[in-house]
Amino acid sequence: MLVYADxxxxxxxxxxxxxxxxxxxxxxxxxxxxxxxVGQKAKEYLEEAxxxxxxxxxxxxxxxxxxSGGSEADNQAIRTAAYLGAKKGKKHIxxxxxxxxxxxxxxxALEKEGFxxxxxxxxxxxxxxxxxxxxxxxxxxxxxxxxxxxNEIGTIQPIAEIGKICKDKGVIFHTDxxxxxxxIPVNVNDMNVDMLSVSAHKFHGPKGIGFLYVKTGxxxxxxxxxxxxxxxxxxGTENTAAIVGMAAAMKDAVENLDETAKKVSAMRxxxxxxxxxxxxxxxxxxxxxxxxxxxxxxxxxIEGESLLLxxxxxxxxxxxxxxCTSGSLDPSHVLLSIGVPVEIAHxxxxxxxxxxxxxxxxxxxxxxxxxxxxxxxxxxxxxEKIMKENNN
Numbered sequence: 001m002l003v004y005a006d007x008x009x010x011x012x013x014x015x016x017x018x019x020x021x022x023x024x025x026x027x028x029x030x031x032x033x034x035x036x037x038v039g040q041k042a043k044e045y046l047e048e049a050x051x052x053x054x055x056x057x058x059x060x061x062x063x064x065x066x067x068s069g070g071s072e073a074d075n076q077a078i079r080t081a082a083y084l085g086a087k088k089g090k091k092h093i094x095x096x097x098x099x100x101x102x103x104x105x106x107x108x109a110l111e112k113e114g115f116x117x118x119x120x121x122x123x124x125x126x127x128x129x130x131x132x133x134x135x136x137x138x139x140x141x142x143x144x145x146x147x148x149x150x151n152e153i154g155t156i157q158p159i160a161e162i163g164k165i166c167k168d169k170g171v172i173f174h175t176d177x178x179x180x181x182x183x184i185p186v187n188v189n190d191m192n193v194d195m196l197s198v199s200a201h202k203f204h205g206p207k208g209i210g211f212l213y214v215k216t217g218x219x220x221x222x223x224x225x226x227x228x229x230x231x232x233x234x235x236g237t238e239n240t241a242a243i244v245g246m247a248a249a250m251k252d253a254v255e256n257l258d259e260t261a262k263k264v265s266a267m268r269x270x271x272x273x274x275x276x277x278x279x280x281x282x283x284x285x286x287x288x289x290x291x292x293x294x295x296x297x298x299x300x301x302i303e304g305e306s307l308l309l310x311x312x313x314x315x316x317x318x319x320x321x322x323x324c325t326s327g328s329l330d331p332s333h334v335l336l337s338i339g340v341p342v343e344i345a346h347x348x349x350x351x352x353x354x355x356x357x358x359x360x361x362x363x364x365x366x367x368x369x370x371x372x373x374x375x376x377x378x379x380x381x382x383x384e385k386i387m388k389e390n391n392n
Contacts, residue, residue, distance in 0.1 A: 001315050001360075001361065001364050002315045002317070003315055003316045003317065003357070003361040003364055003365060004317045004356075004357070005316060005317055005318045005351045005352060005353055005357070005361075005365065006317050006318055006319050006350075006352055007202075007293060007352040007353060007354040008151055008152075008154075008179060008202070008293075008294055008319070008350065008352035009319055009352070010201045010202070010207065011201060011202060011203065011204045011205075011354055012204060012354070012356055013204060013205070013206060013245075013249075014204035014205075014248075014249050014252060016248050016249065016252045017204060017205050017206065017245040017246070017248045017249035017252075018245065019248070020244050020245050020247070020248035021206065021241045021242070021244055021245040021248075023045075024042065024045060024240050024241035024244055025241050028041045028042055028045060029042070029241075030042040031237055032045075032046045032229075032237075032238050032240055033227075033228070033229065033237070042240050045240055045243075045244050046238055046240050046243060046244075047061070048244075048247075049243045049244045049246070049247035050064050050066070050243075050247075052247040052250070052251055053198075053211060053246065053247050053250055054213075056250055056251060056254045057181070057186050057187060057188050057196065057198075057213060058187040058188050058189045058190070059188050059213050060216065062216070062231075063213055063214055063215060063216055064211050064212075064213060065211060065212045065213075065214060065220060065230045065231075065233055065234055066209065066210075066211050066230060066234065066238060066239075066243055067209075067210050067211055067212055067234060068208055068209065068210065069199045069200070069201070069207070069208060069209060069210040070100075070102060070176065070178035070197050070198065070199035070202075070210050071100075071102035071199075072210070072212075072223065073197035073198065073199070073210050073211065073212035074100065074102040074103050074106060074145075074174075074176050074197050075102065075106050075223060076212055076220065076221065076223050076234075077145070077174045077195040077196075077197060077212055077214070078093070078103065078106045078107065078110070078143065078145060078174065079106065079110075079221050079223065080195070080214070080218065080219070080220050080221040081093075081142055081143035081145075081172040081174060081194075081195070081218075082110050082115060082142060082143060083221055084142065084172070084218070084219065084221070085141075085142020085143060085172075086115075086142070088142070089140075090139075090140050090141060090142040091114060091115045091116060091140060091142065092115070092116050092117075092118070092138055092140040092141045092142060093107060093110065093115055093116070093117050093118070093141070093142065093143045093144075093145070094117075094118045094120065094133060094136045094137065094141060094143070094144045094145070095107060095117065095118070095119055095120070095144070095145045095146065096119060096120045096121075096122055096128050096146055096147070096337075097119045097120065097121060097122055097333070097337035098122050098126070098147075098150055098152075098153075098333065098334040098337040098338065099145070099146075099147055099176065100147060100151055100176055100178070102176070103145055103147070103176055104119075104333075107119075116140075118136050120132045120133065120136060121337070122337045122338050123338065123339075124338050124339050125155070125285065125286040125289075125338070126150060126153045126155035126284065126285035126286055126334075126338050127155055127156075127157060127158070127286055127289060128146055128157050128158070128162070130158050130161040130162050130165055133146070133162050133165055133166075134165045134169075137165070137166075137169050137171055141169075141171050142171070142172065143171065143172050143173075143174060144162065144166050144171055144172070144173050144174070145173075145174040145175070145176070146159065146162055146173075146175060147175060147176040147177075147178075147179070148175045148176065148177040148179070148180035148184075148186070148191075148196075149177075149179040149180040149183070149184065149290075149291050150179070150285070150334060151178070151179045151334075152284075152296055152332055152334040152335070152350055153284045153285035153290070153294065153296040153334060153335075153338070153350075154179070154285060154290040154291040154293075154294025154295070154296065154352075155285040155286050155289055155290050156180070156184060156289045156290060156291065157175075159175055159191045159192075159193065160190060160191050160192055162192075163175075163191055163192025163193050164192050166192070166194075167192050172194045172195070172218065173192065173193050173194050173195075174193065174194065174195040174196070174197070175191065175193050175195075175196050175197070176197045177196050177197060177198055178197055178198060178199045178202055178210075179202060179291065179294075180291070181198045181202070181203060181250065181253075182202065182203025182204075182249070182250060182253030182254065182257075183202075183203065183253070183257075183260075183261070183291055183292060183293065184257075184261070184291065184292075185257065188213055188215070193213075193215075194214070194215045194218060195212065195213060195214050195215065195218070196212070196213040197210065197212055197213075198210050198211050198212075198213070198250075200242070200245070200246035200249060200250070203249055203250060203253040204249045204252070204253065204354075205242075205245055205246040205248075205249035205250065206241075206242045206245045206246065206249075208239065208242060209239055209242035209243055209245070209246050210246070211246075220233045222234070222235070224236060256355075260292075260355045261292040263355055264292040264293040264353055264354060264355055264357075265292040265293075266359075267293075267353050267357055267358075267359060267361075267362045268292060268293055268294070268295055268353060270359065270362045270363075270366065271295050271351055271353075271362055271365060271366065272287075272295060274362070274363075274365075274366030275295075275297060275365075275366060275369055275370070278299060278369070278370050278373055280299065280300040280301065280386070281297055281298065281299045281300070281373075282297065282298050282340075282344070283295065283296070283297050284296040284297065284298060284335060284338065284340065284348070285338065293352055293353040293354055294350070294351075294352045295350070295351045295352075296335075296348065296349070296350045296351075297348070297349050297351075298335070298340060298344045298345060298347050298348045298349075299347045299349070299373050300343075300344055300347060300383070300386060301347065301376075301377050301380050301382050301383030301386050302347045302373060302376040302377060302380055302382075302383070303346055303347060303376075304320035304346055304347050304348045304349060305320065306376055307320075307347065307349055307372060307373065307376060308320060308349070310372045310375070310376070311349075311368060311369070311372055314364075314368045314372070315364070316364065316365055316368055318349060318350060318351050319349075319350045319352075320332070320348045320349060320350060331345035331346050331348075332345055332348060335348055343382075349369070351365065
């Protein structure tokens with residue numbers, strides 16, 4: 001049995017997304033910037049997709065800028081707000097310690113340009129406190145950027161409350177909603193956000209495409225120069241097929257949100273029930289305010305890499321955290337930010353499931369994980385030491 005339980009890293013392309021893309025790949029393949037019939041047909045597809053994704057998050061079509069994905073959208077949003085603030089003499093940015101590296105690395109780069117960055121604590125439940133955001137805002141603050149849902153532990157942040165604070169104080173608020181869109185309700189008006197990042201391959205759309213929502217009135221800063229595409233704010237011939245595929249996948253995900261969440265949550269809860277009894281294990285993040293399909297656990301006395309390899313040998317595809325840092329030997333910055341000790345953070349496992357998974361697959365995981373953990377502990381000198389200390 002092959003069980004794909006790494007949907008937070010990427011998802012299977014849906015049939016609806018693929019079907020929507022096919023005409024753009026075969027017949028209507030024109031450049032949307034061309035004035036001839038084939039090009040203008042492609043442009044019709046492009047603008048229809050823009051209207052679709054805008055409506056799905058409560059935005060206006062002209063507030064949507066297509067990008068190559070979430071990382072580019074995060075970069076463009078943060079730099080837009082930062083340089084806009086700098087023009088007004090405001091060079092302070094607030095974020096959290098467990099943001100995606102697309103955010104954290106951009107903030108690191110801006111620090112080298114003279115900006116100051118405050119990274120807020122997240123606490124053991126993996127949730128940012130709105131009052132901490134409010135207390136951190138100063139007269140110099142030009143941007144607050146907090147993710148909607150964490151990519152490793154799945155905790156959902158109080159975005160609407162944070163957005164209200166930012167709105168009252170006149171500070172631009174951006175949220176990385178890459179893990180949220182298609183999985184929980186997302187509406188830019190209800191959330192009080194000024195900018196929001198989305199990536200298609202997290203909700204069964206194609207890879208390499210996403211978009212940035214920017215509220216009307218905020219002048220977008222270019223990351224890529226060279227053409228007049230995206231109203232002059234993102235040069236390069238649009239990947240029309242992928243854009244249309246993203247719109248189809250997003251529409252399908254949002255329209256079936258409640259039904260999918262119910263199914264996926266039931267499978268996630270089966271994993272929790274089946275794995276929480278493993279000795280010296282812990283579930284990371286709040287048990288209530290979390291995405292339907294994400295479960296992150298740590299097991300003392302083992303290395304996450306060994307756990308993943310042995311699970312893979314049993315046909316279970318999982319991860320120890322973000323796919324963007326899978327080559328790193330360092331423990332997850334997300335787990336460290338919520339207070340997990342380094343030695344325990346090394347033994348982490350992220351299981352992220354979707355509506356394509358089955359309860360039978362969950363039973364396979366529930367059977368396999370304890371067996372693999374037990375085996376790894378039986379050959380682990382670290383576990384032996386833990387047991388000796390526990391018996392003394």
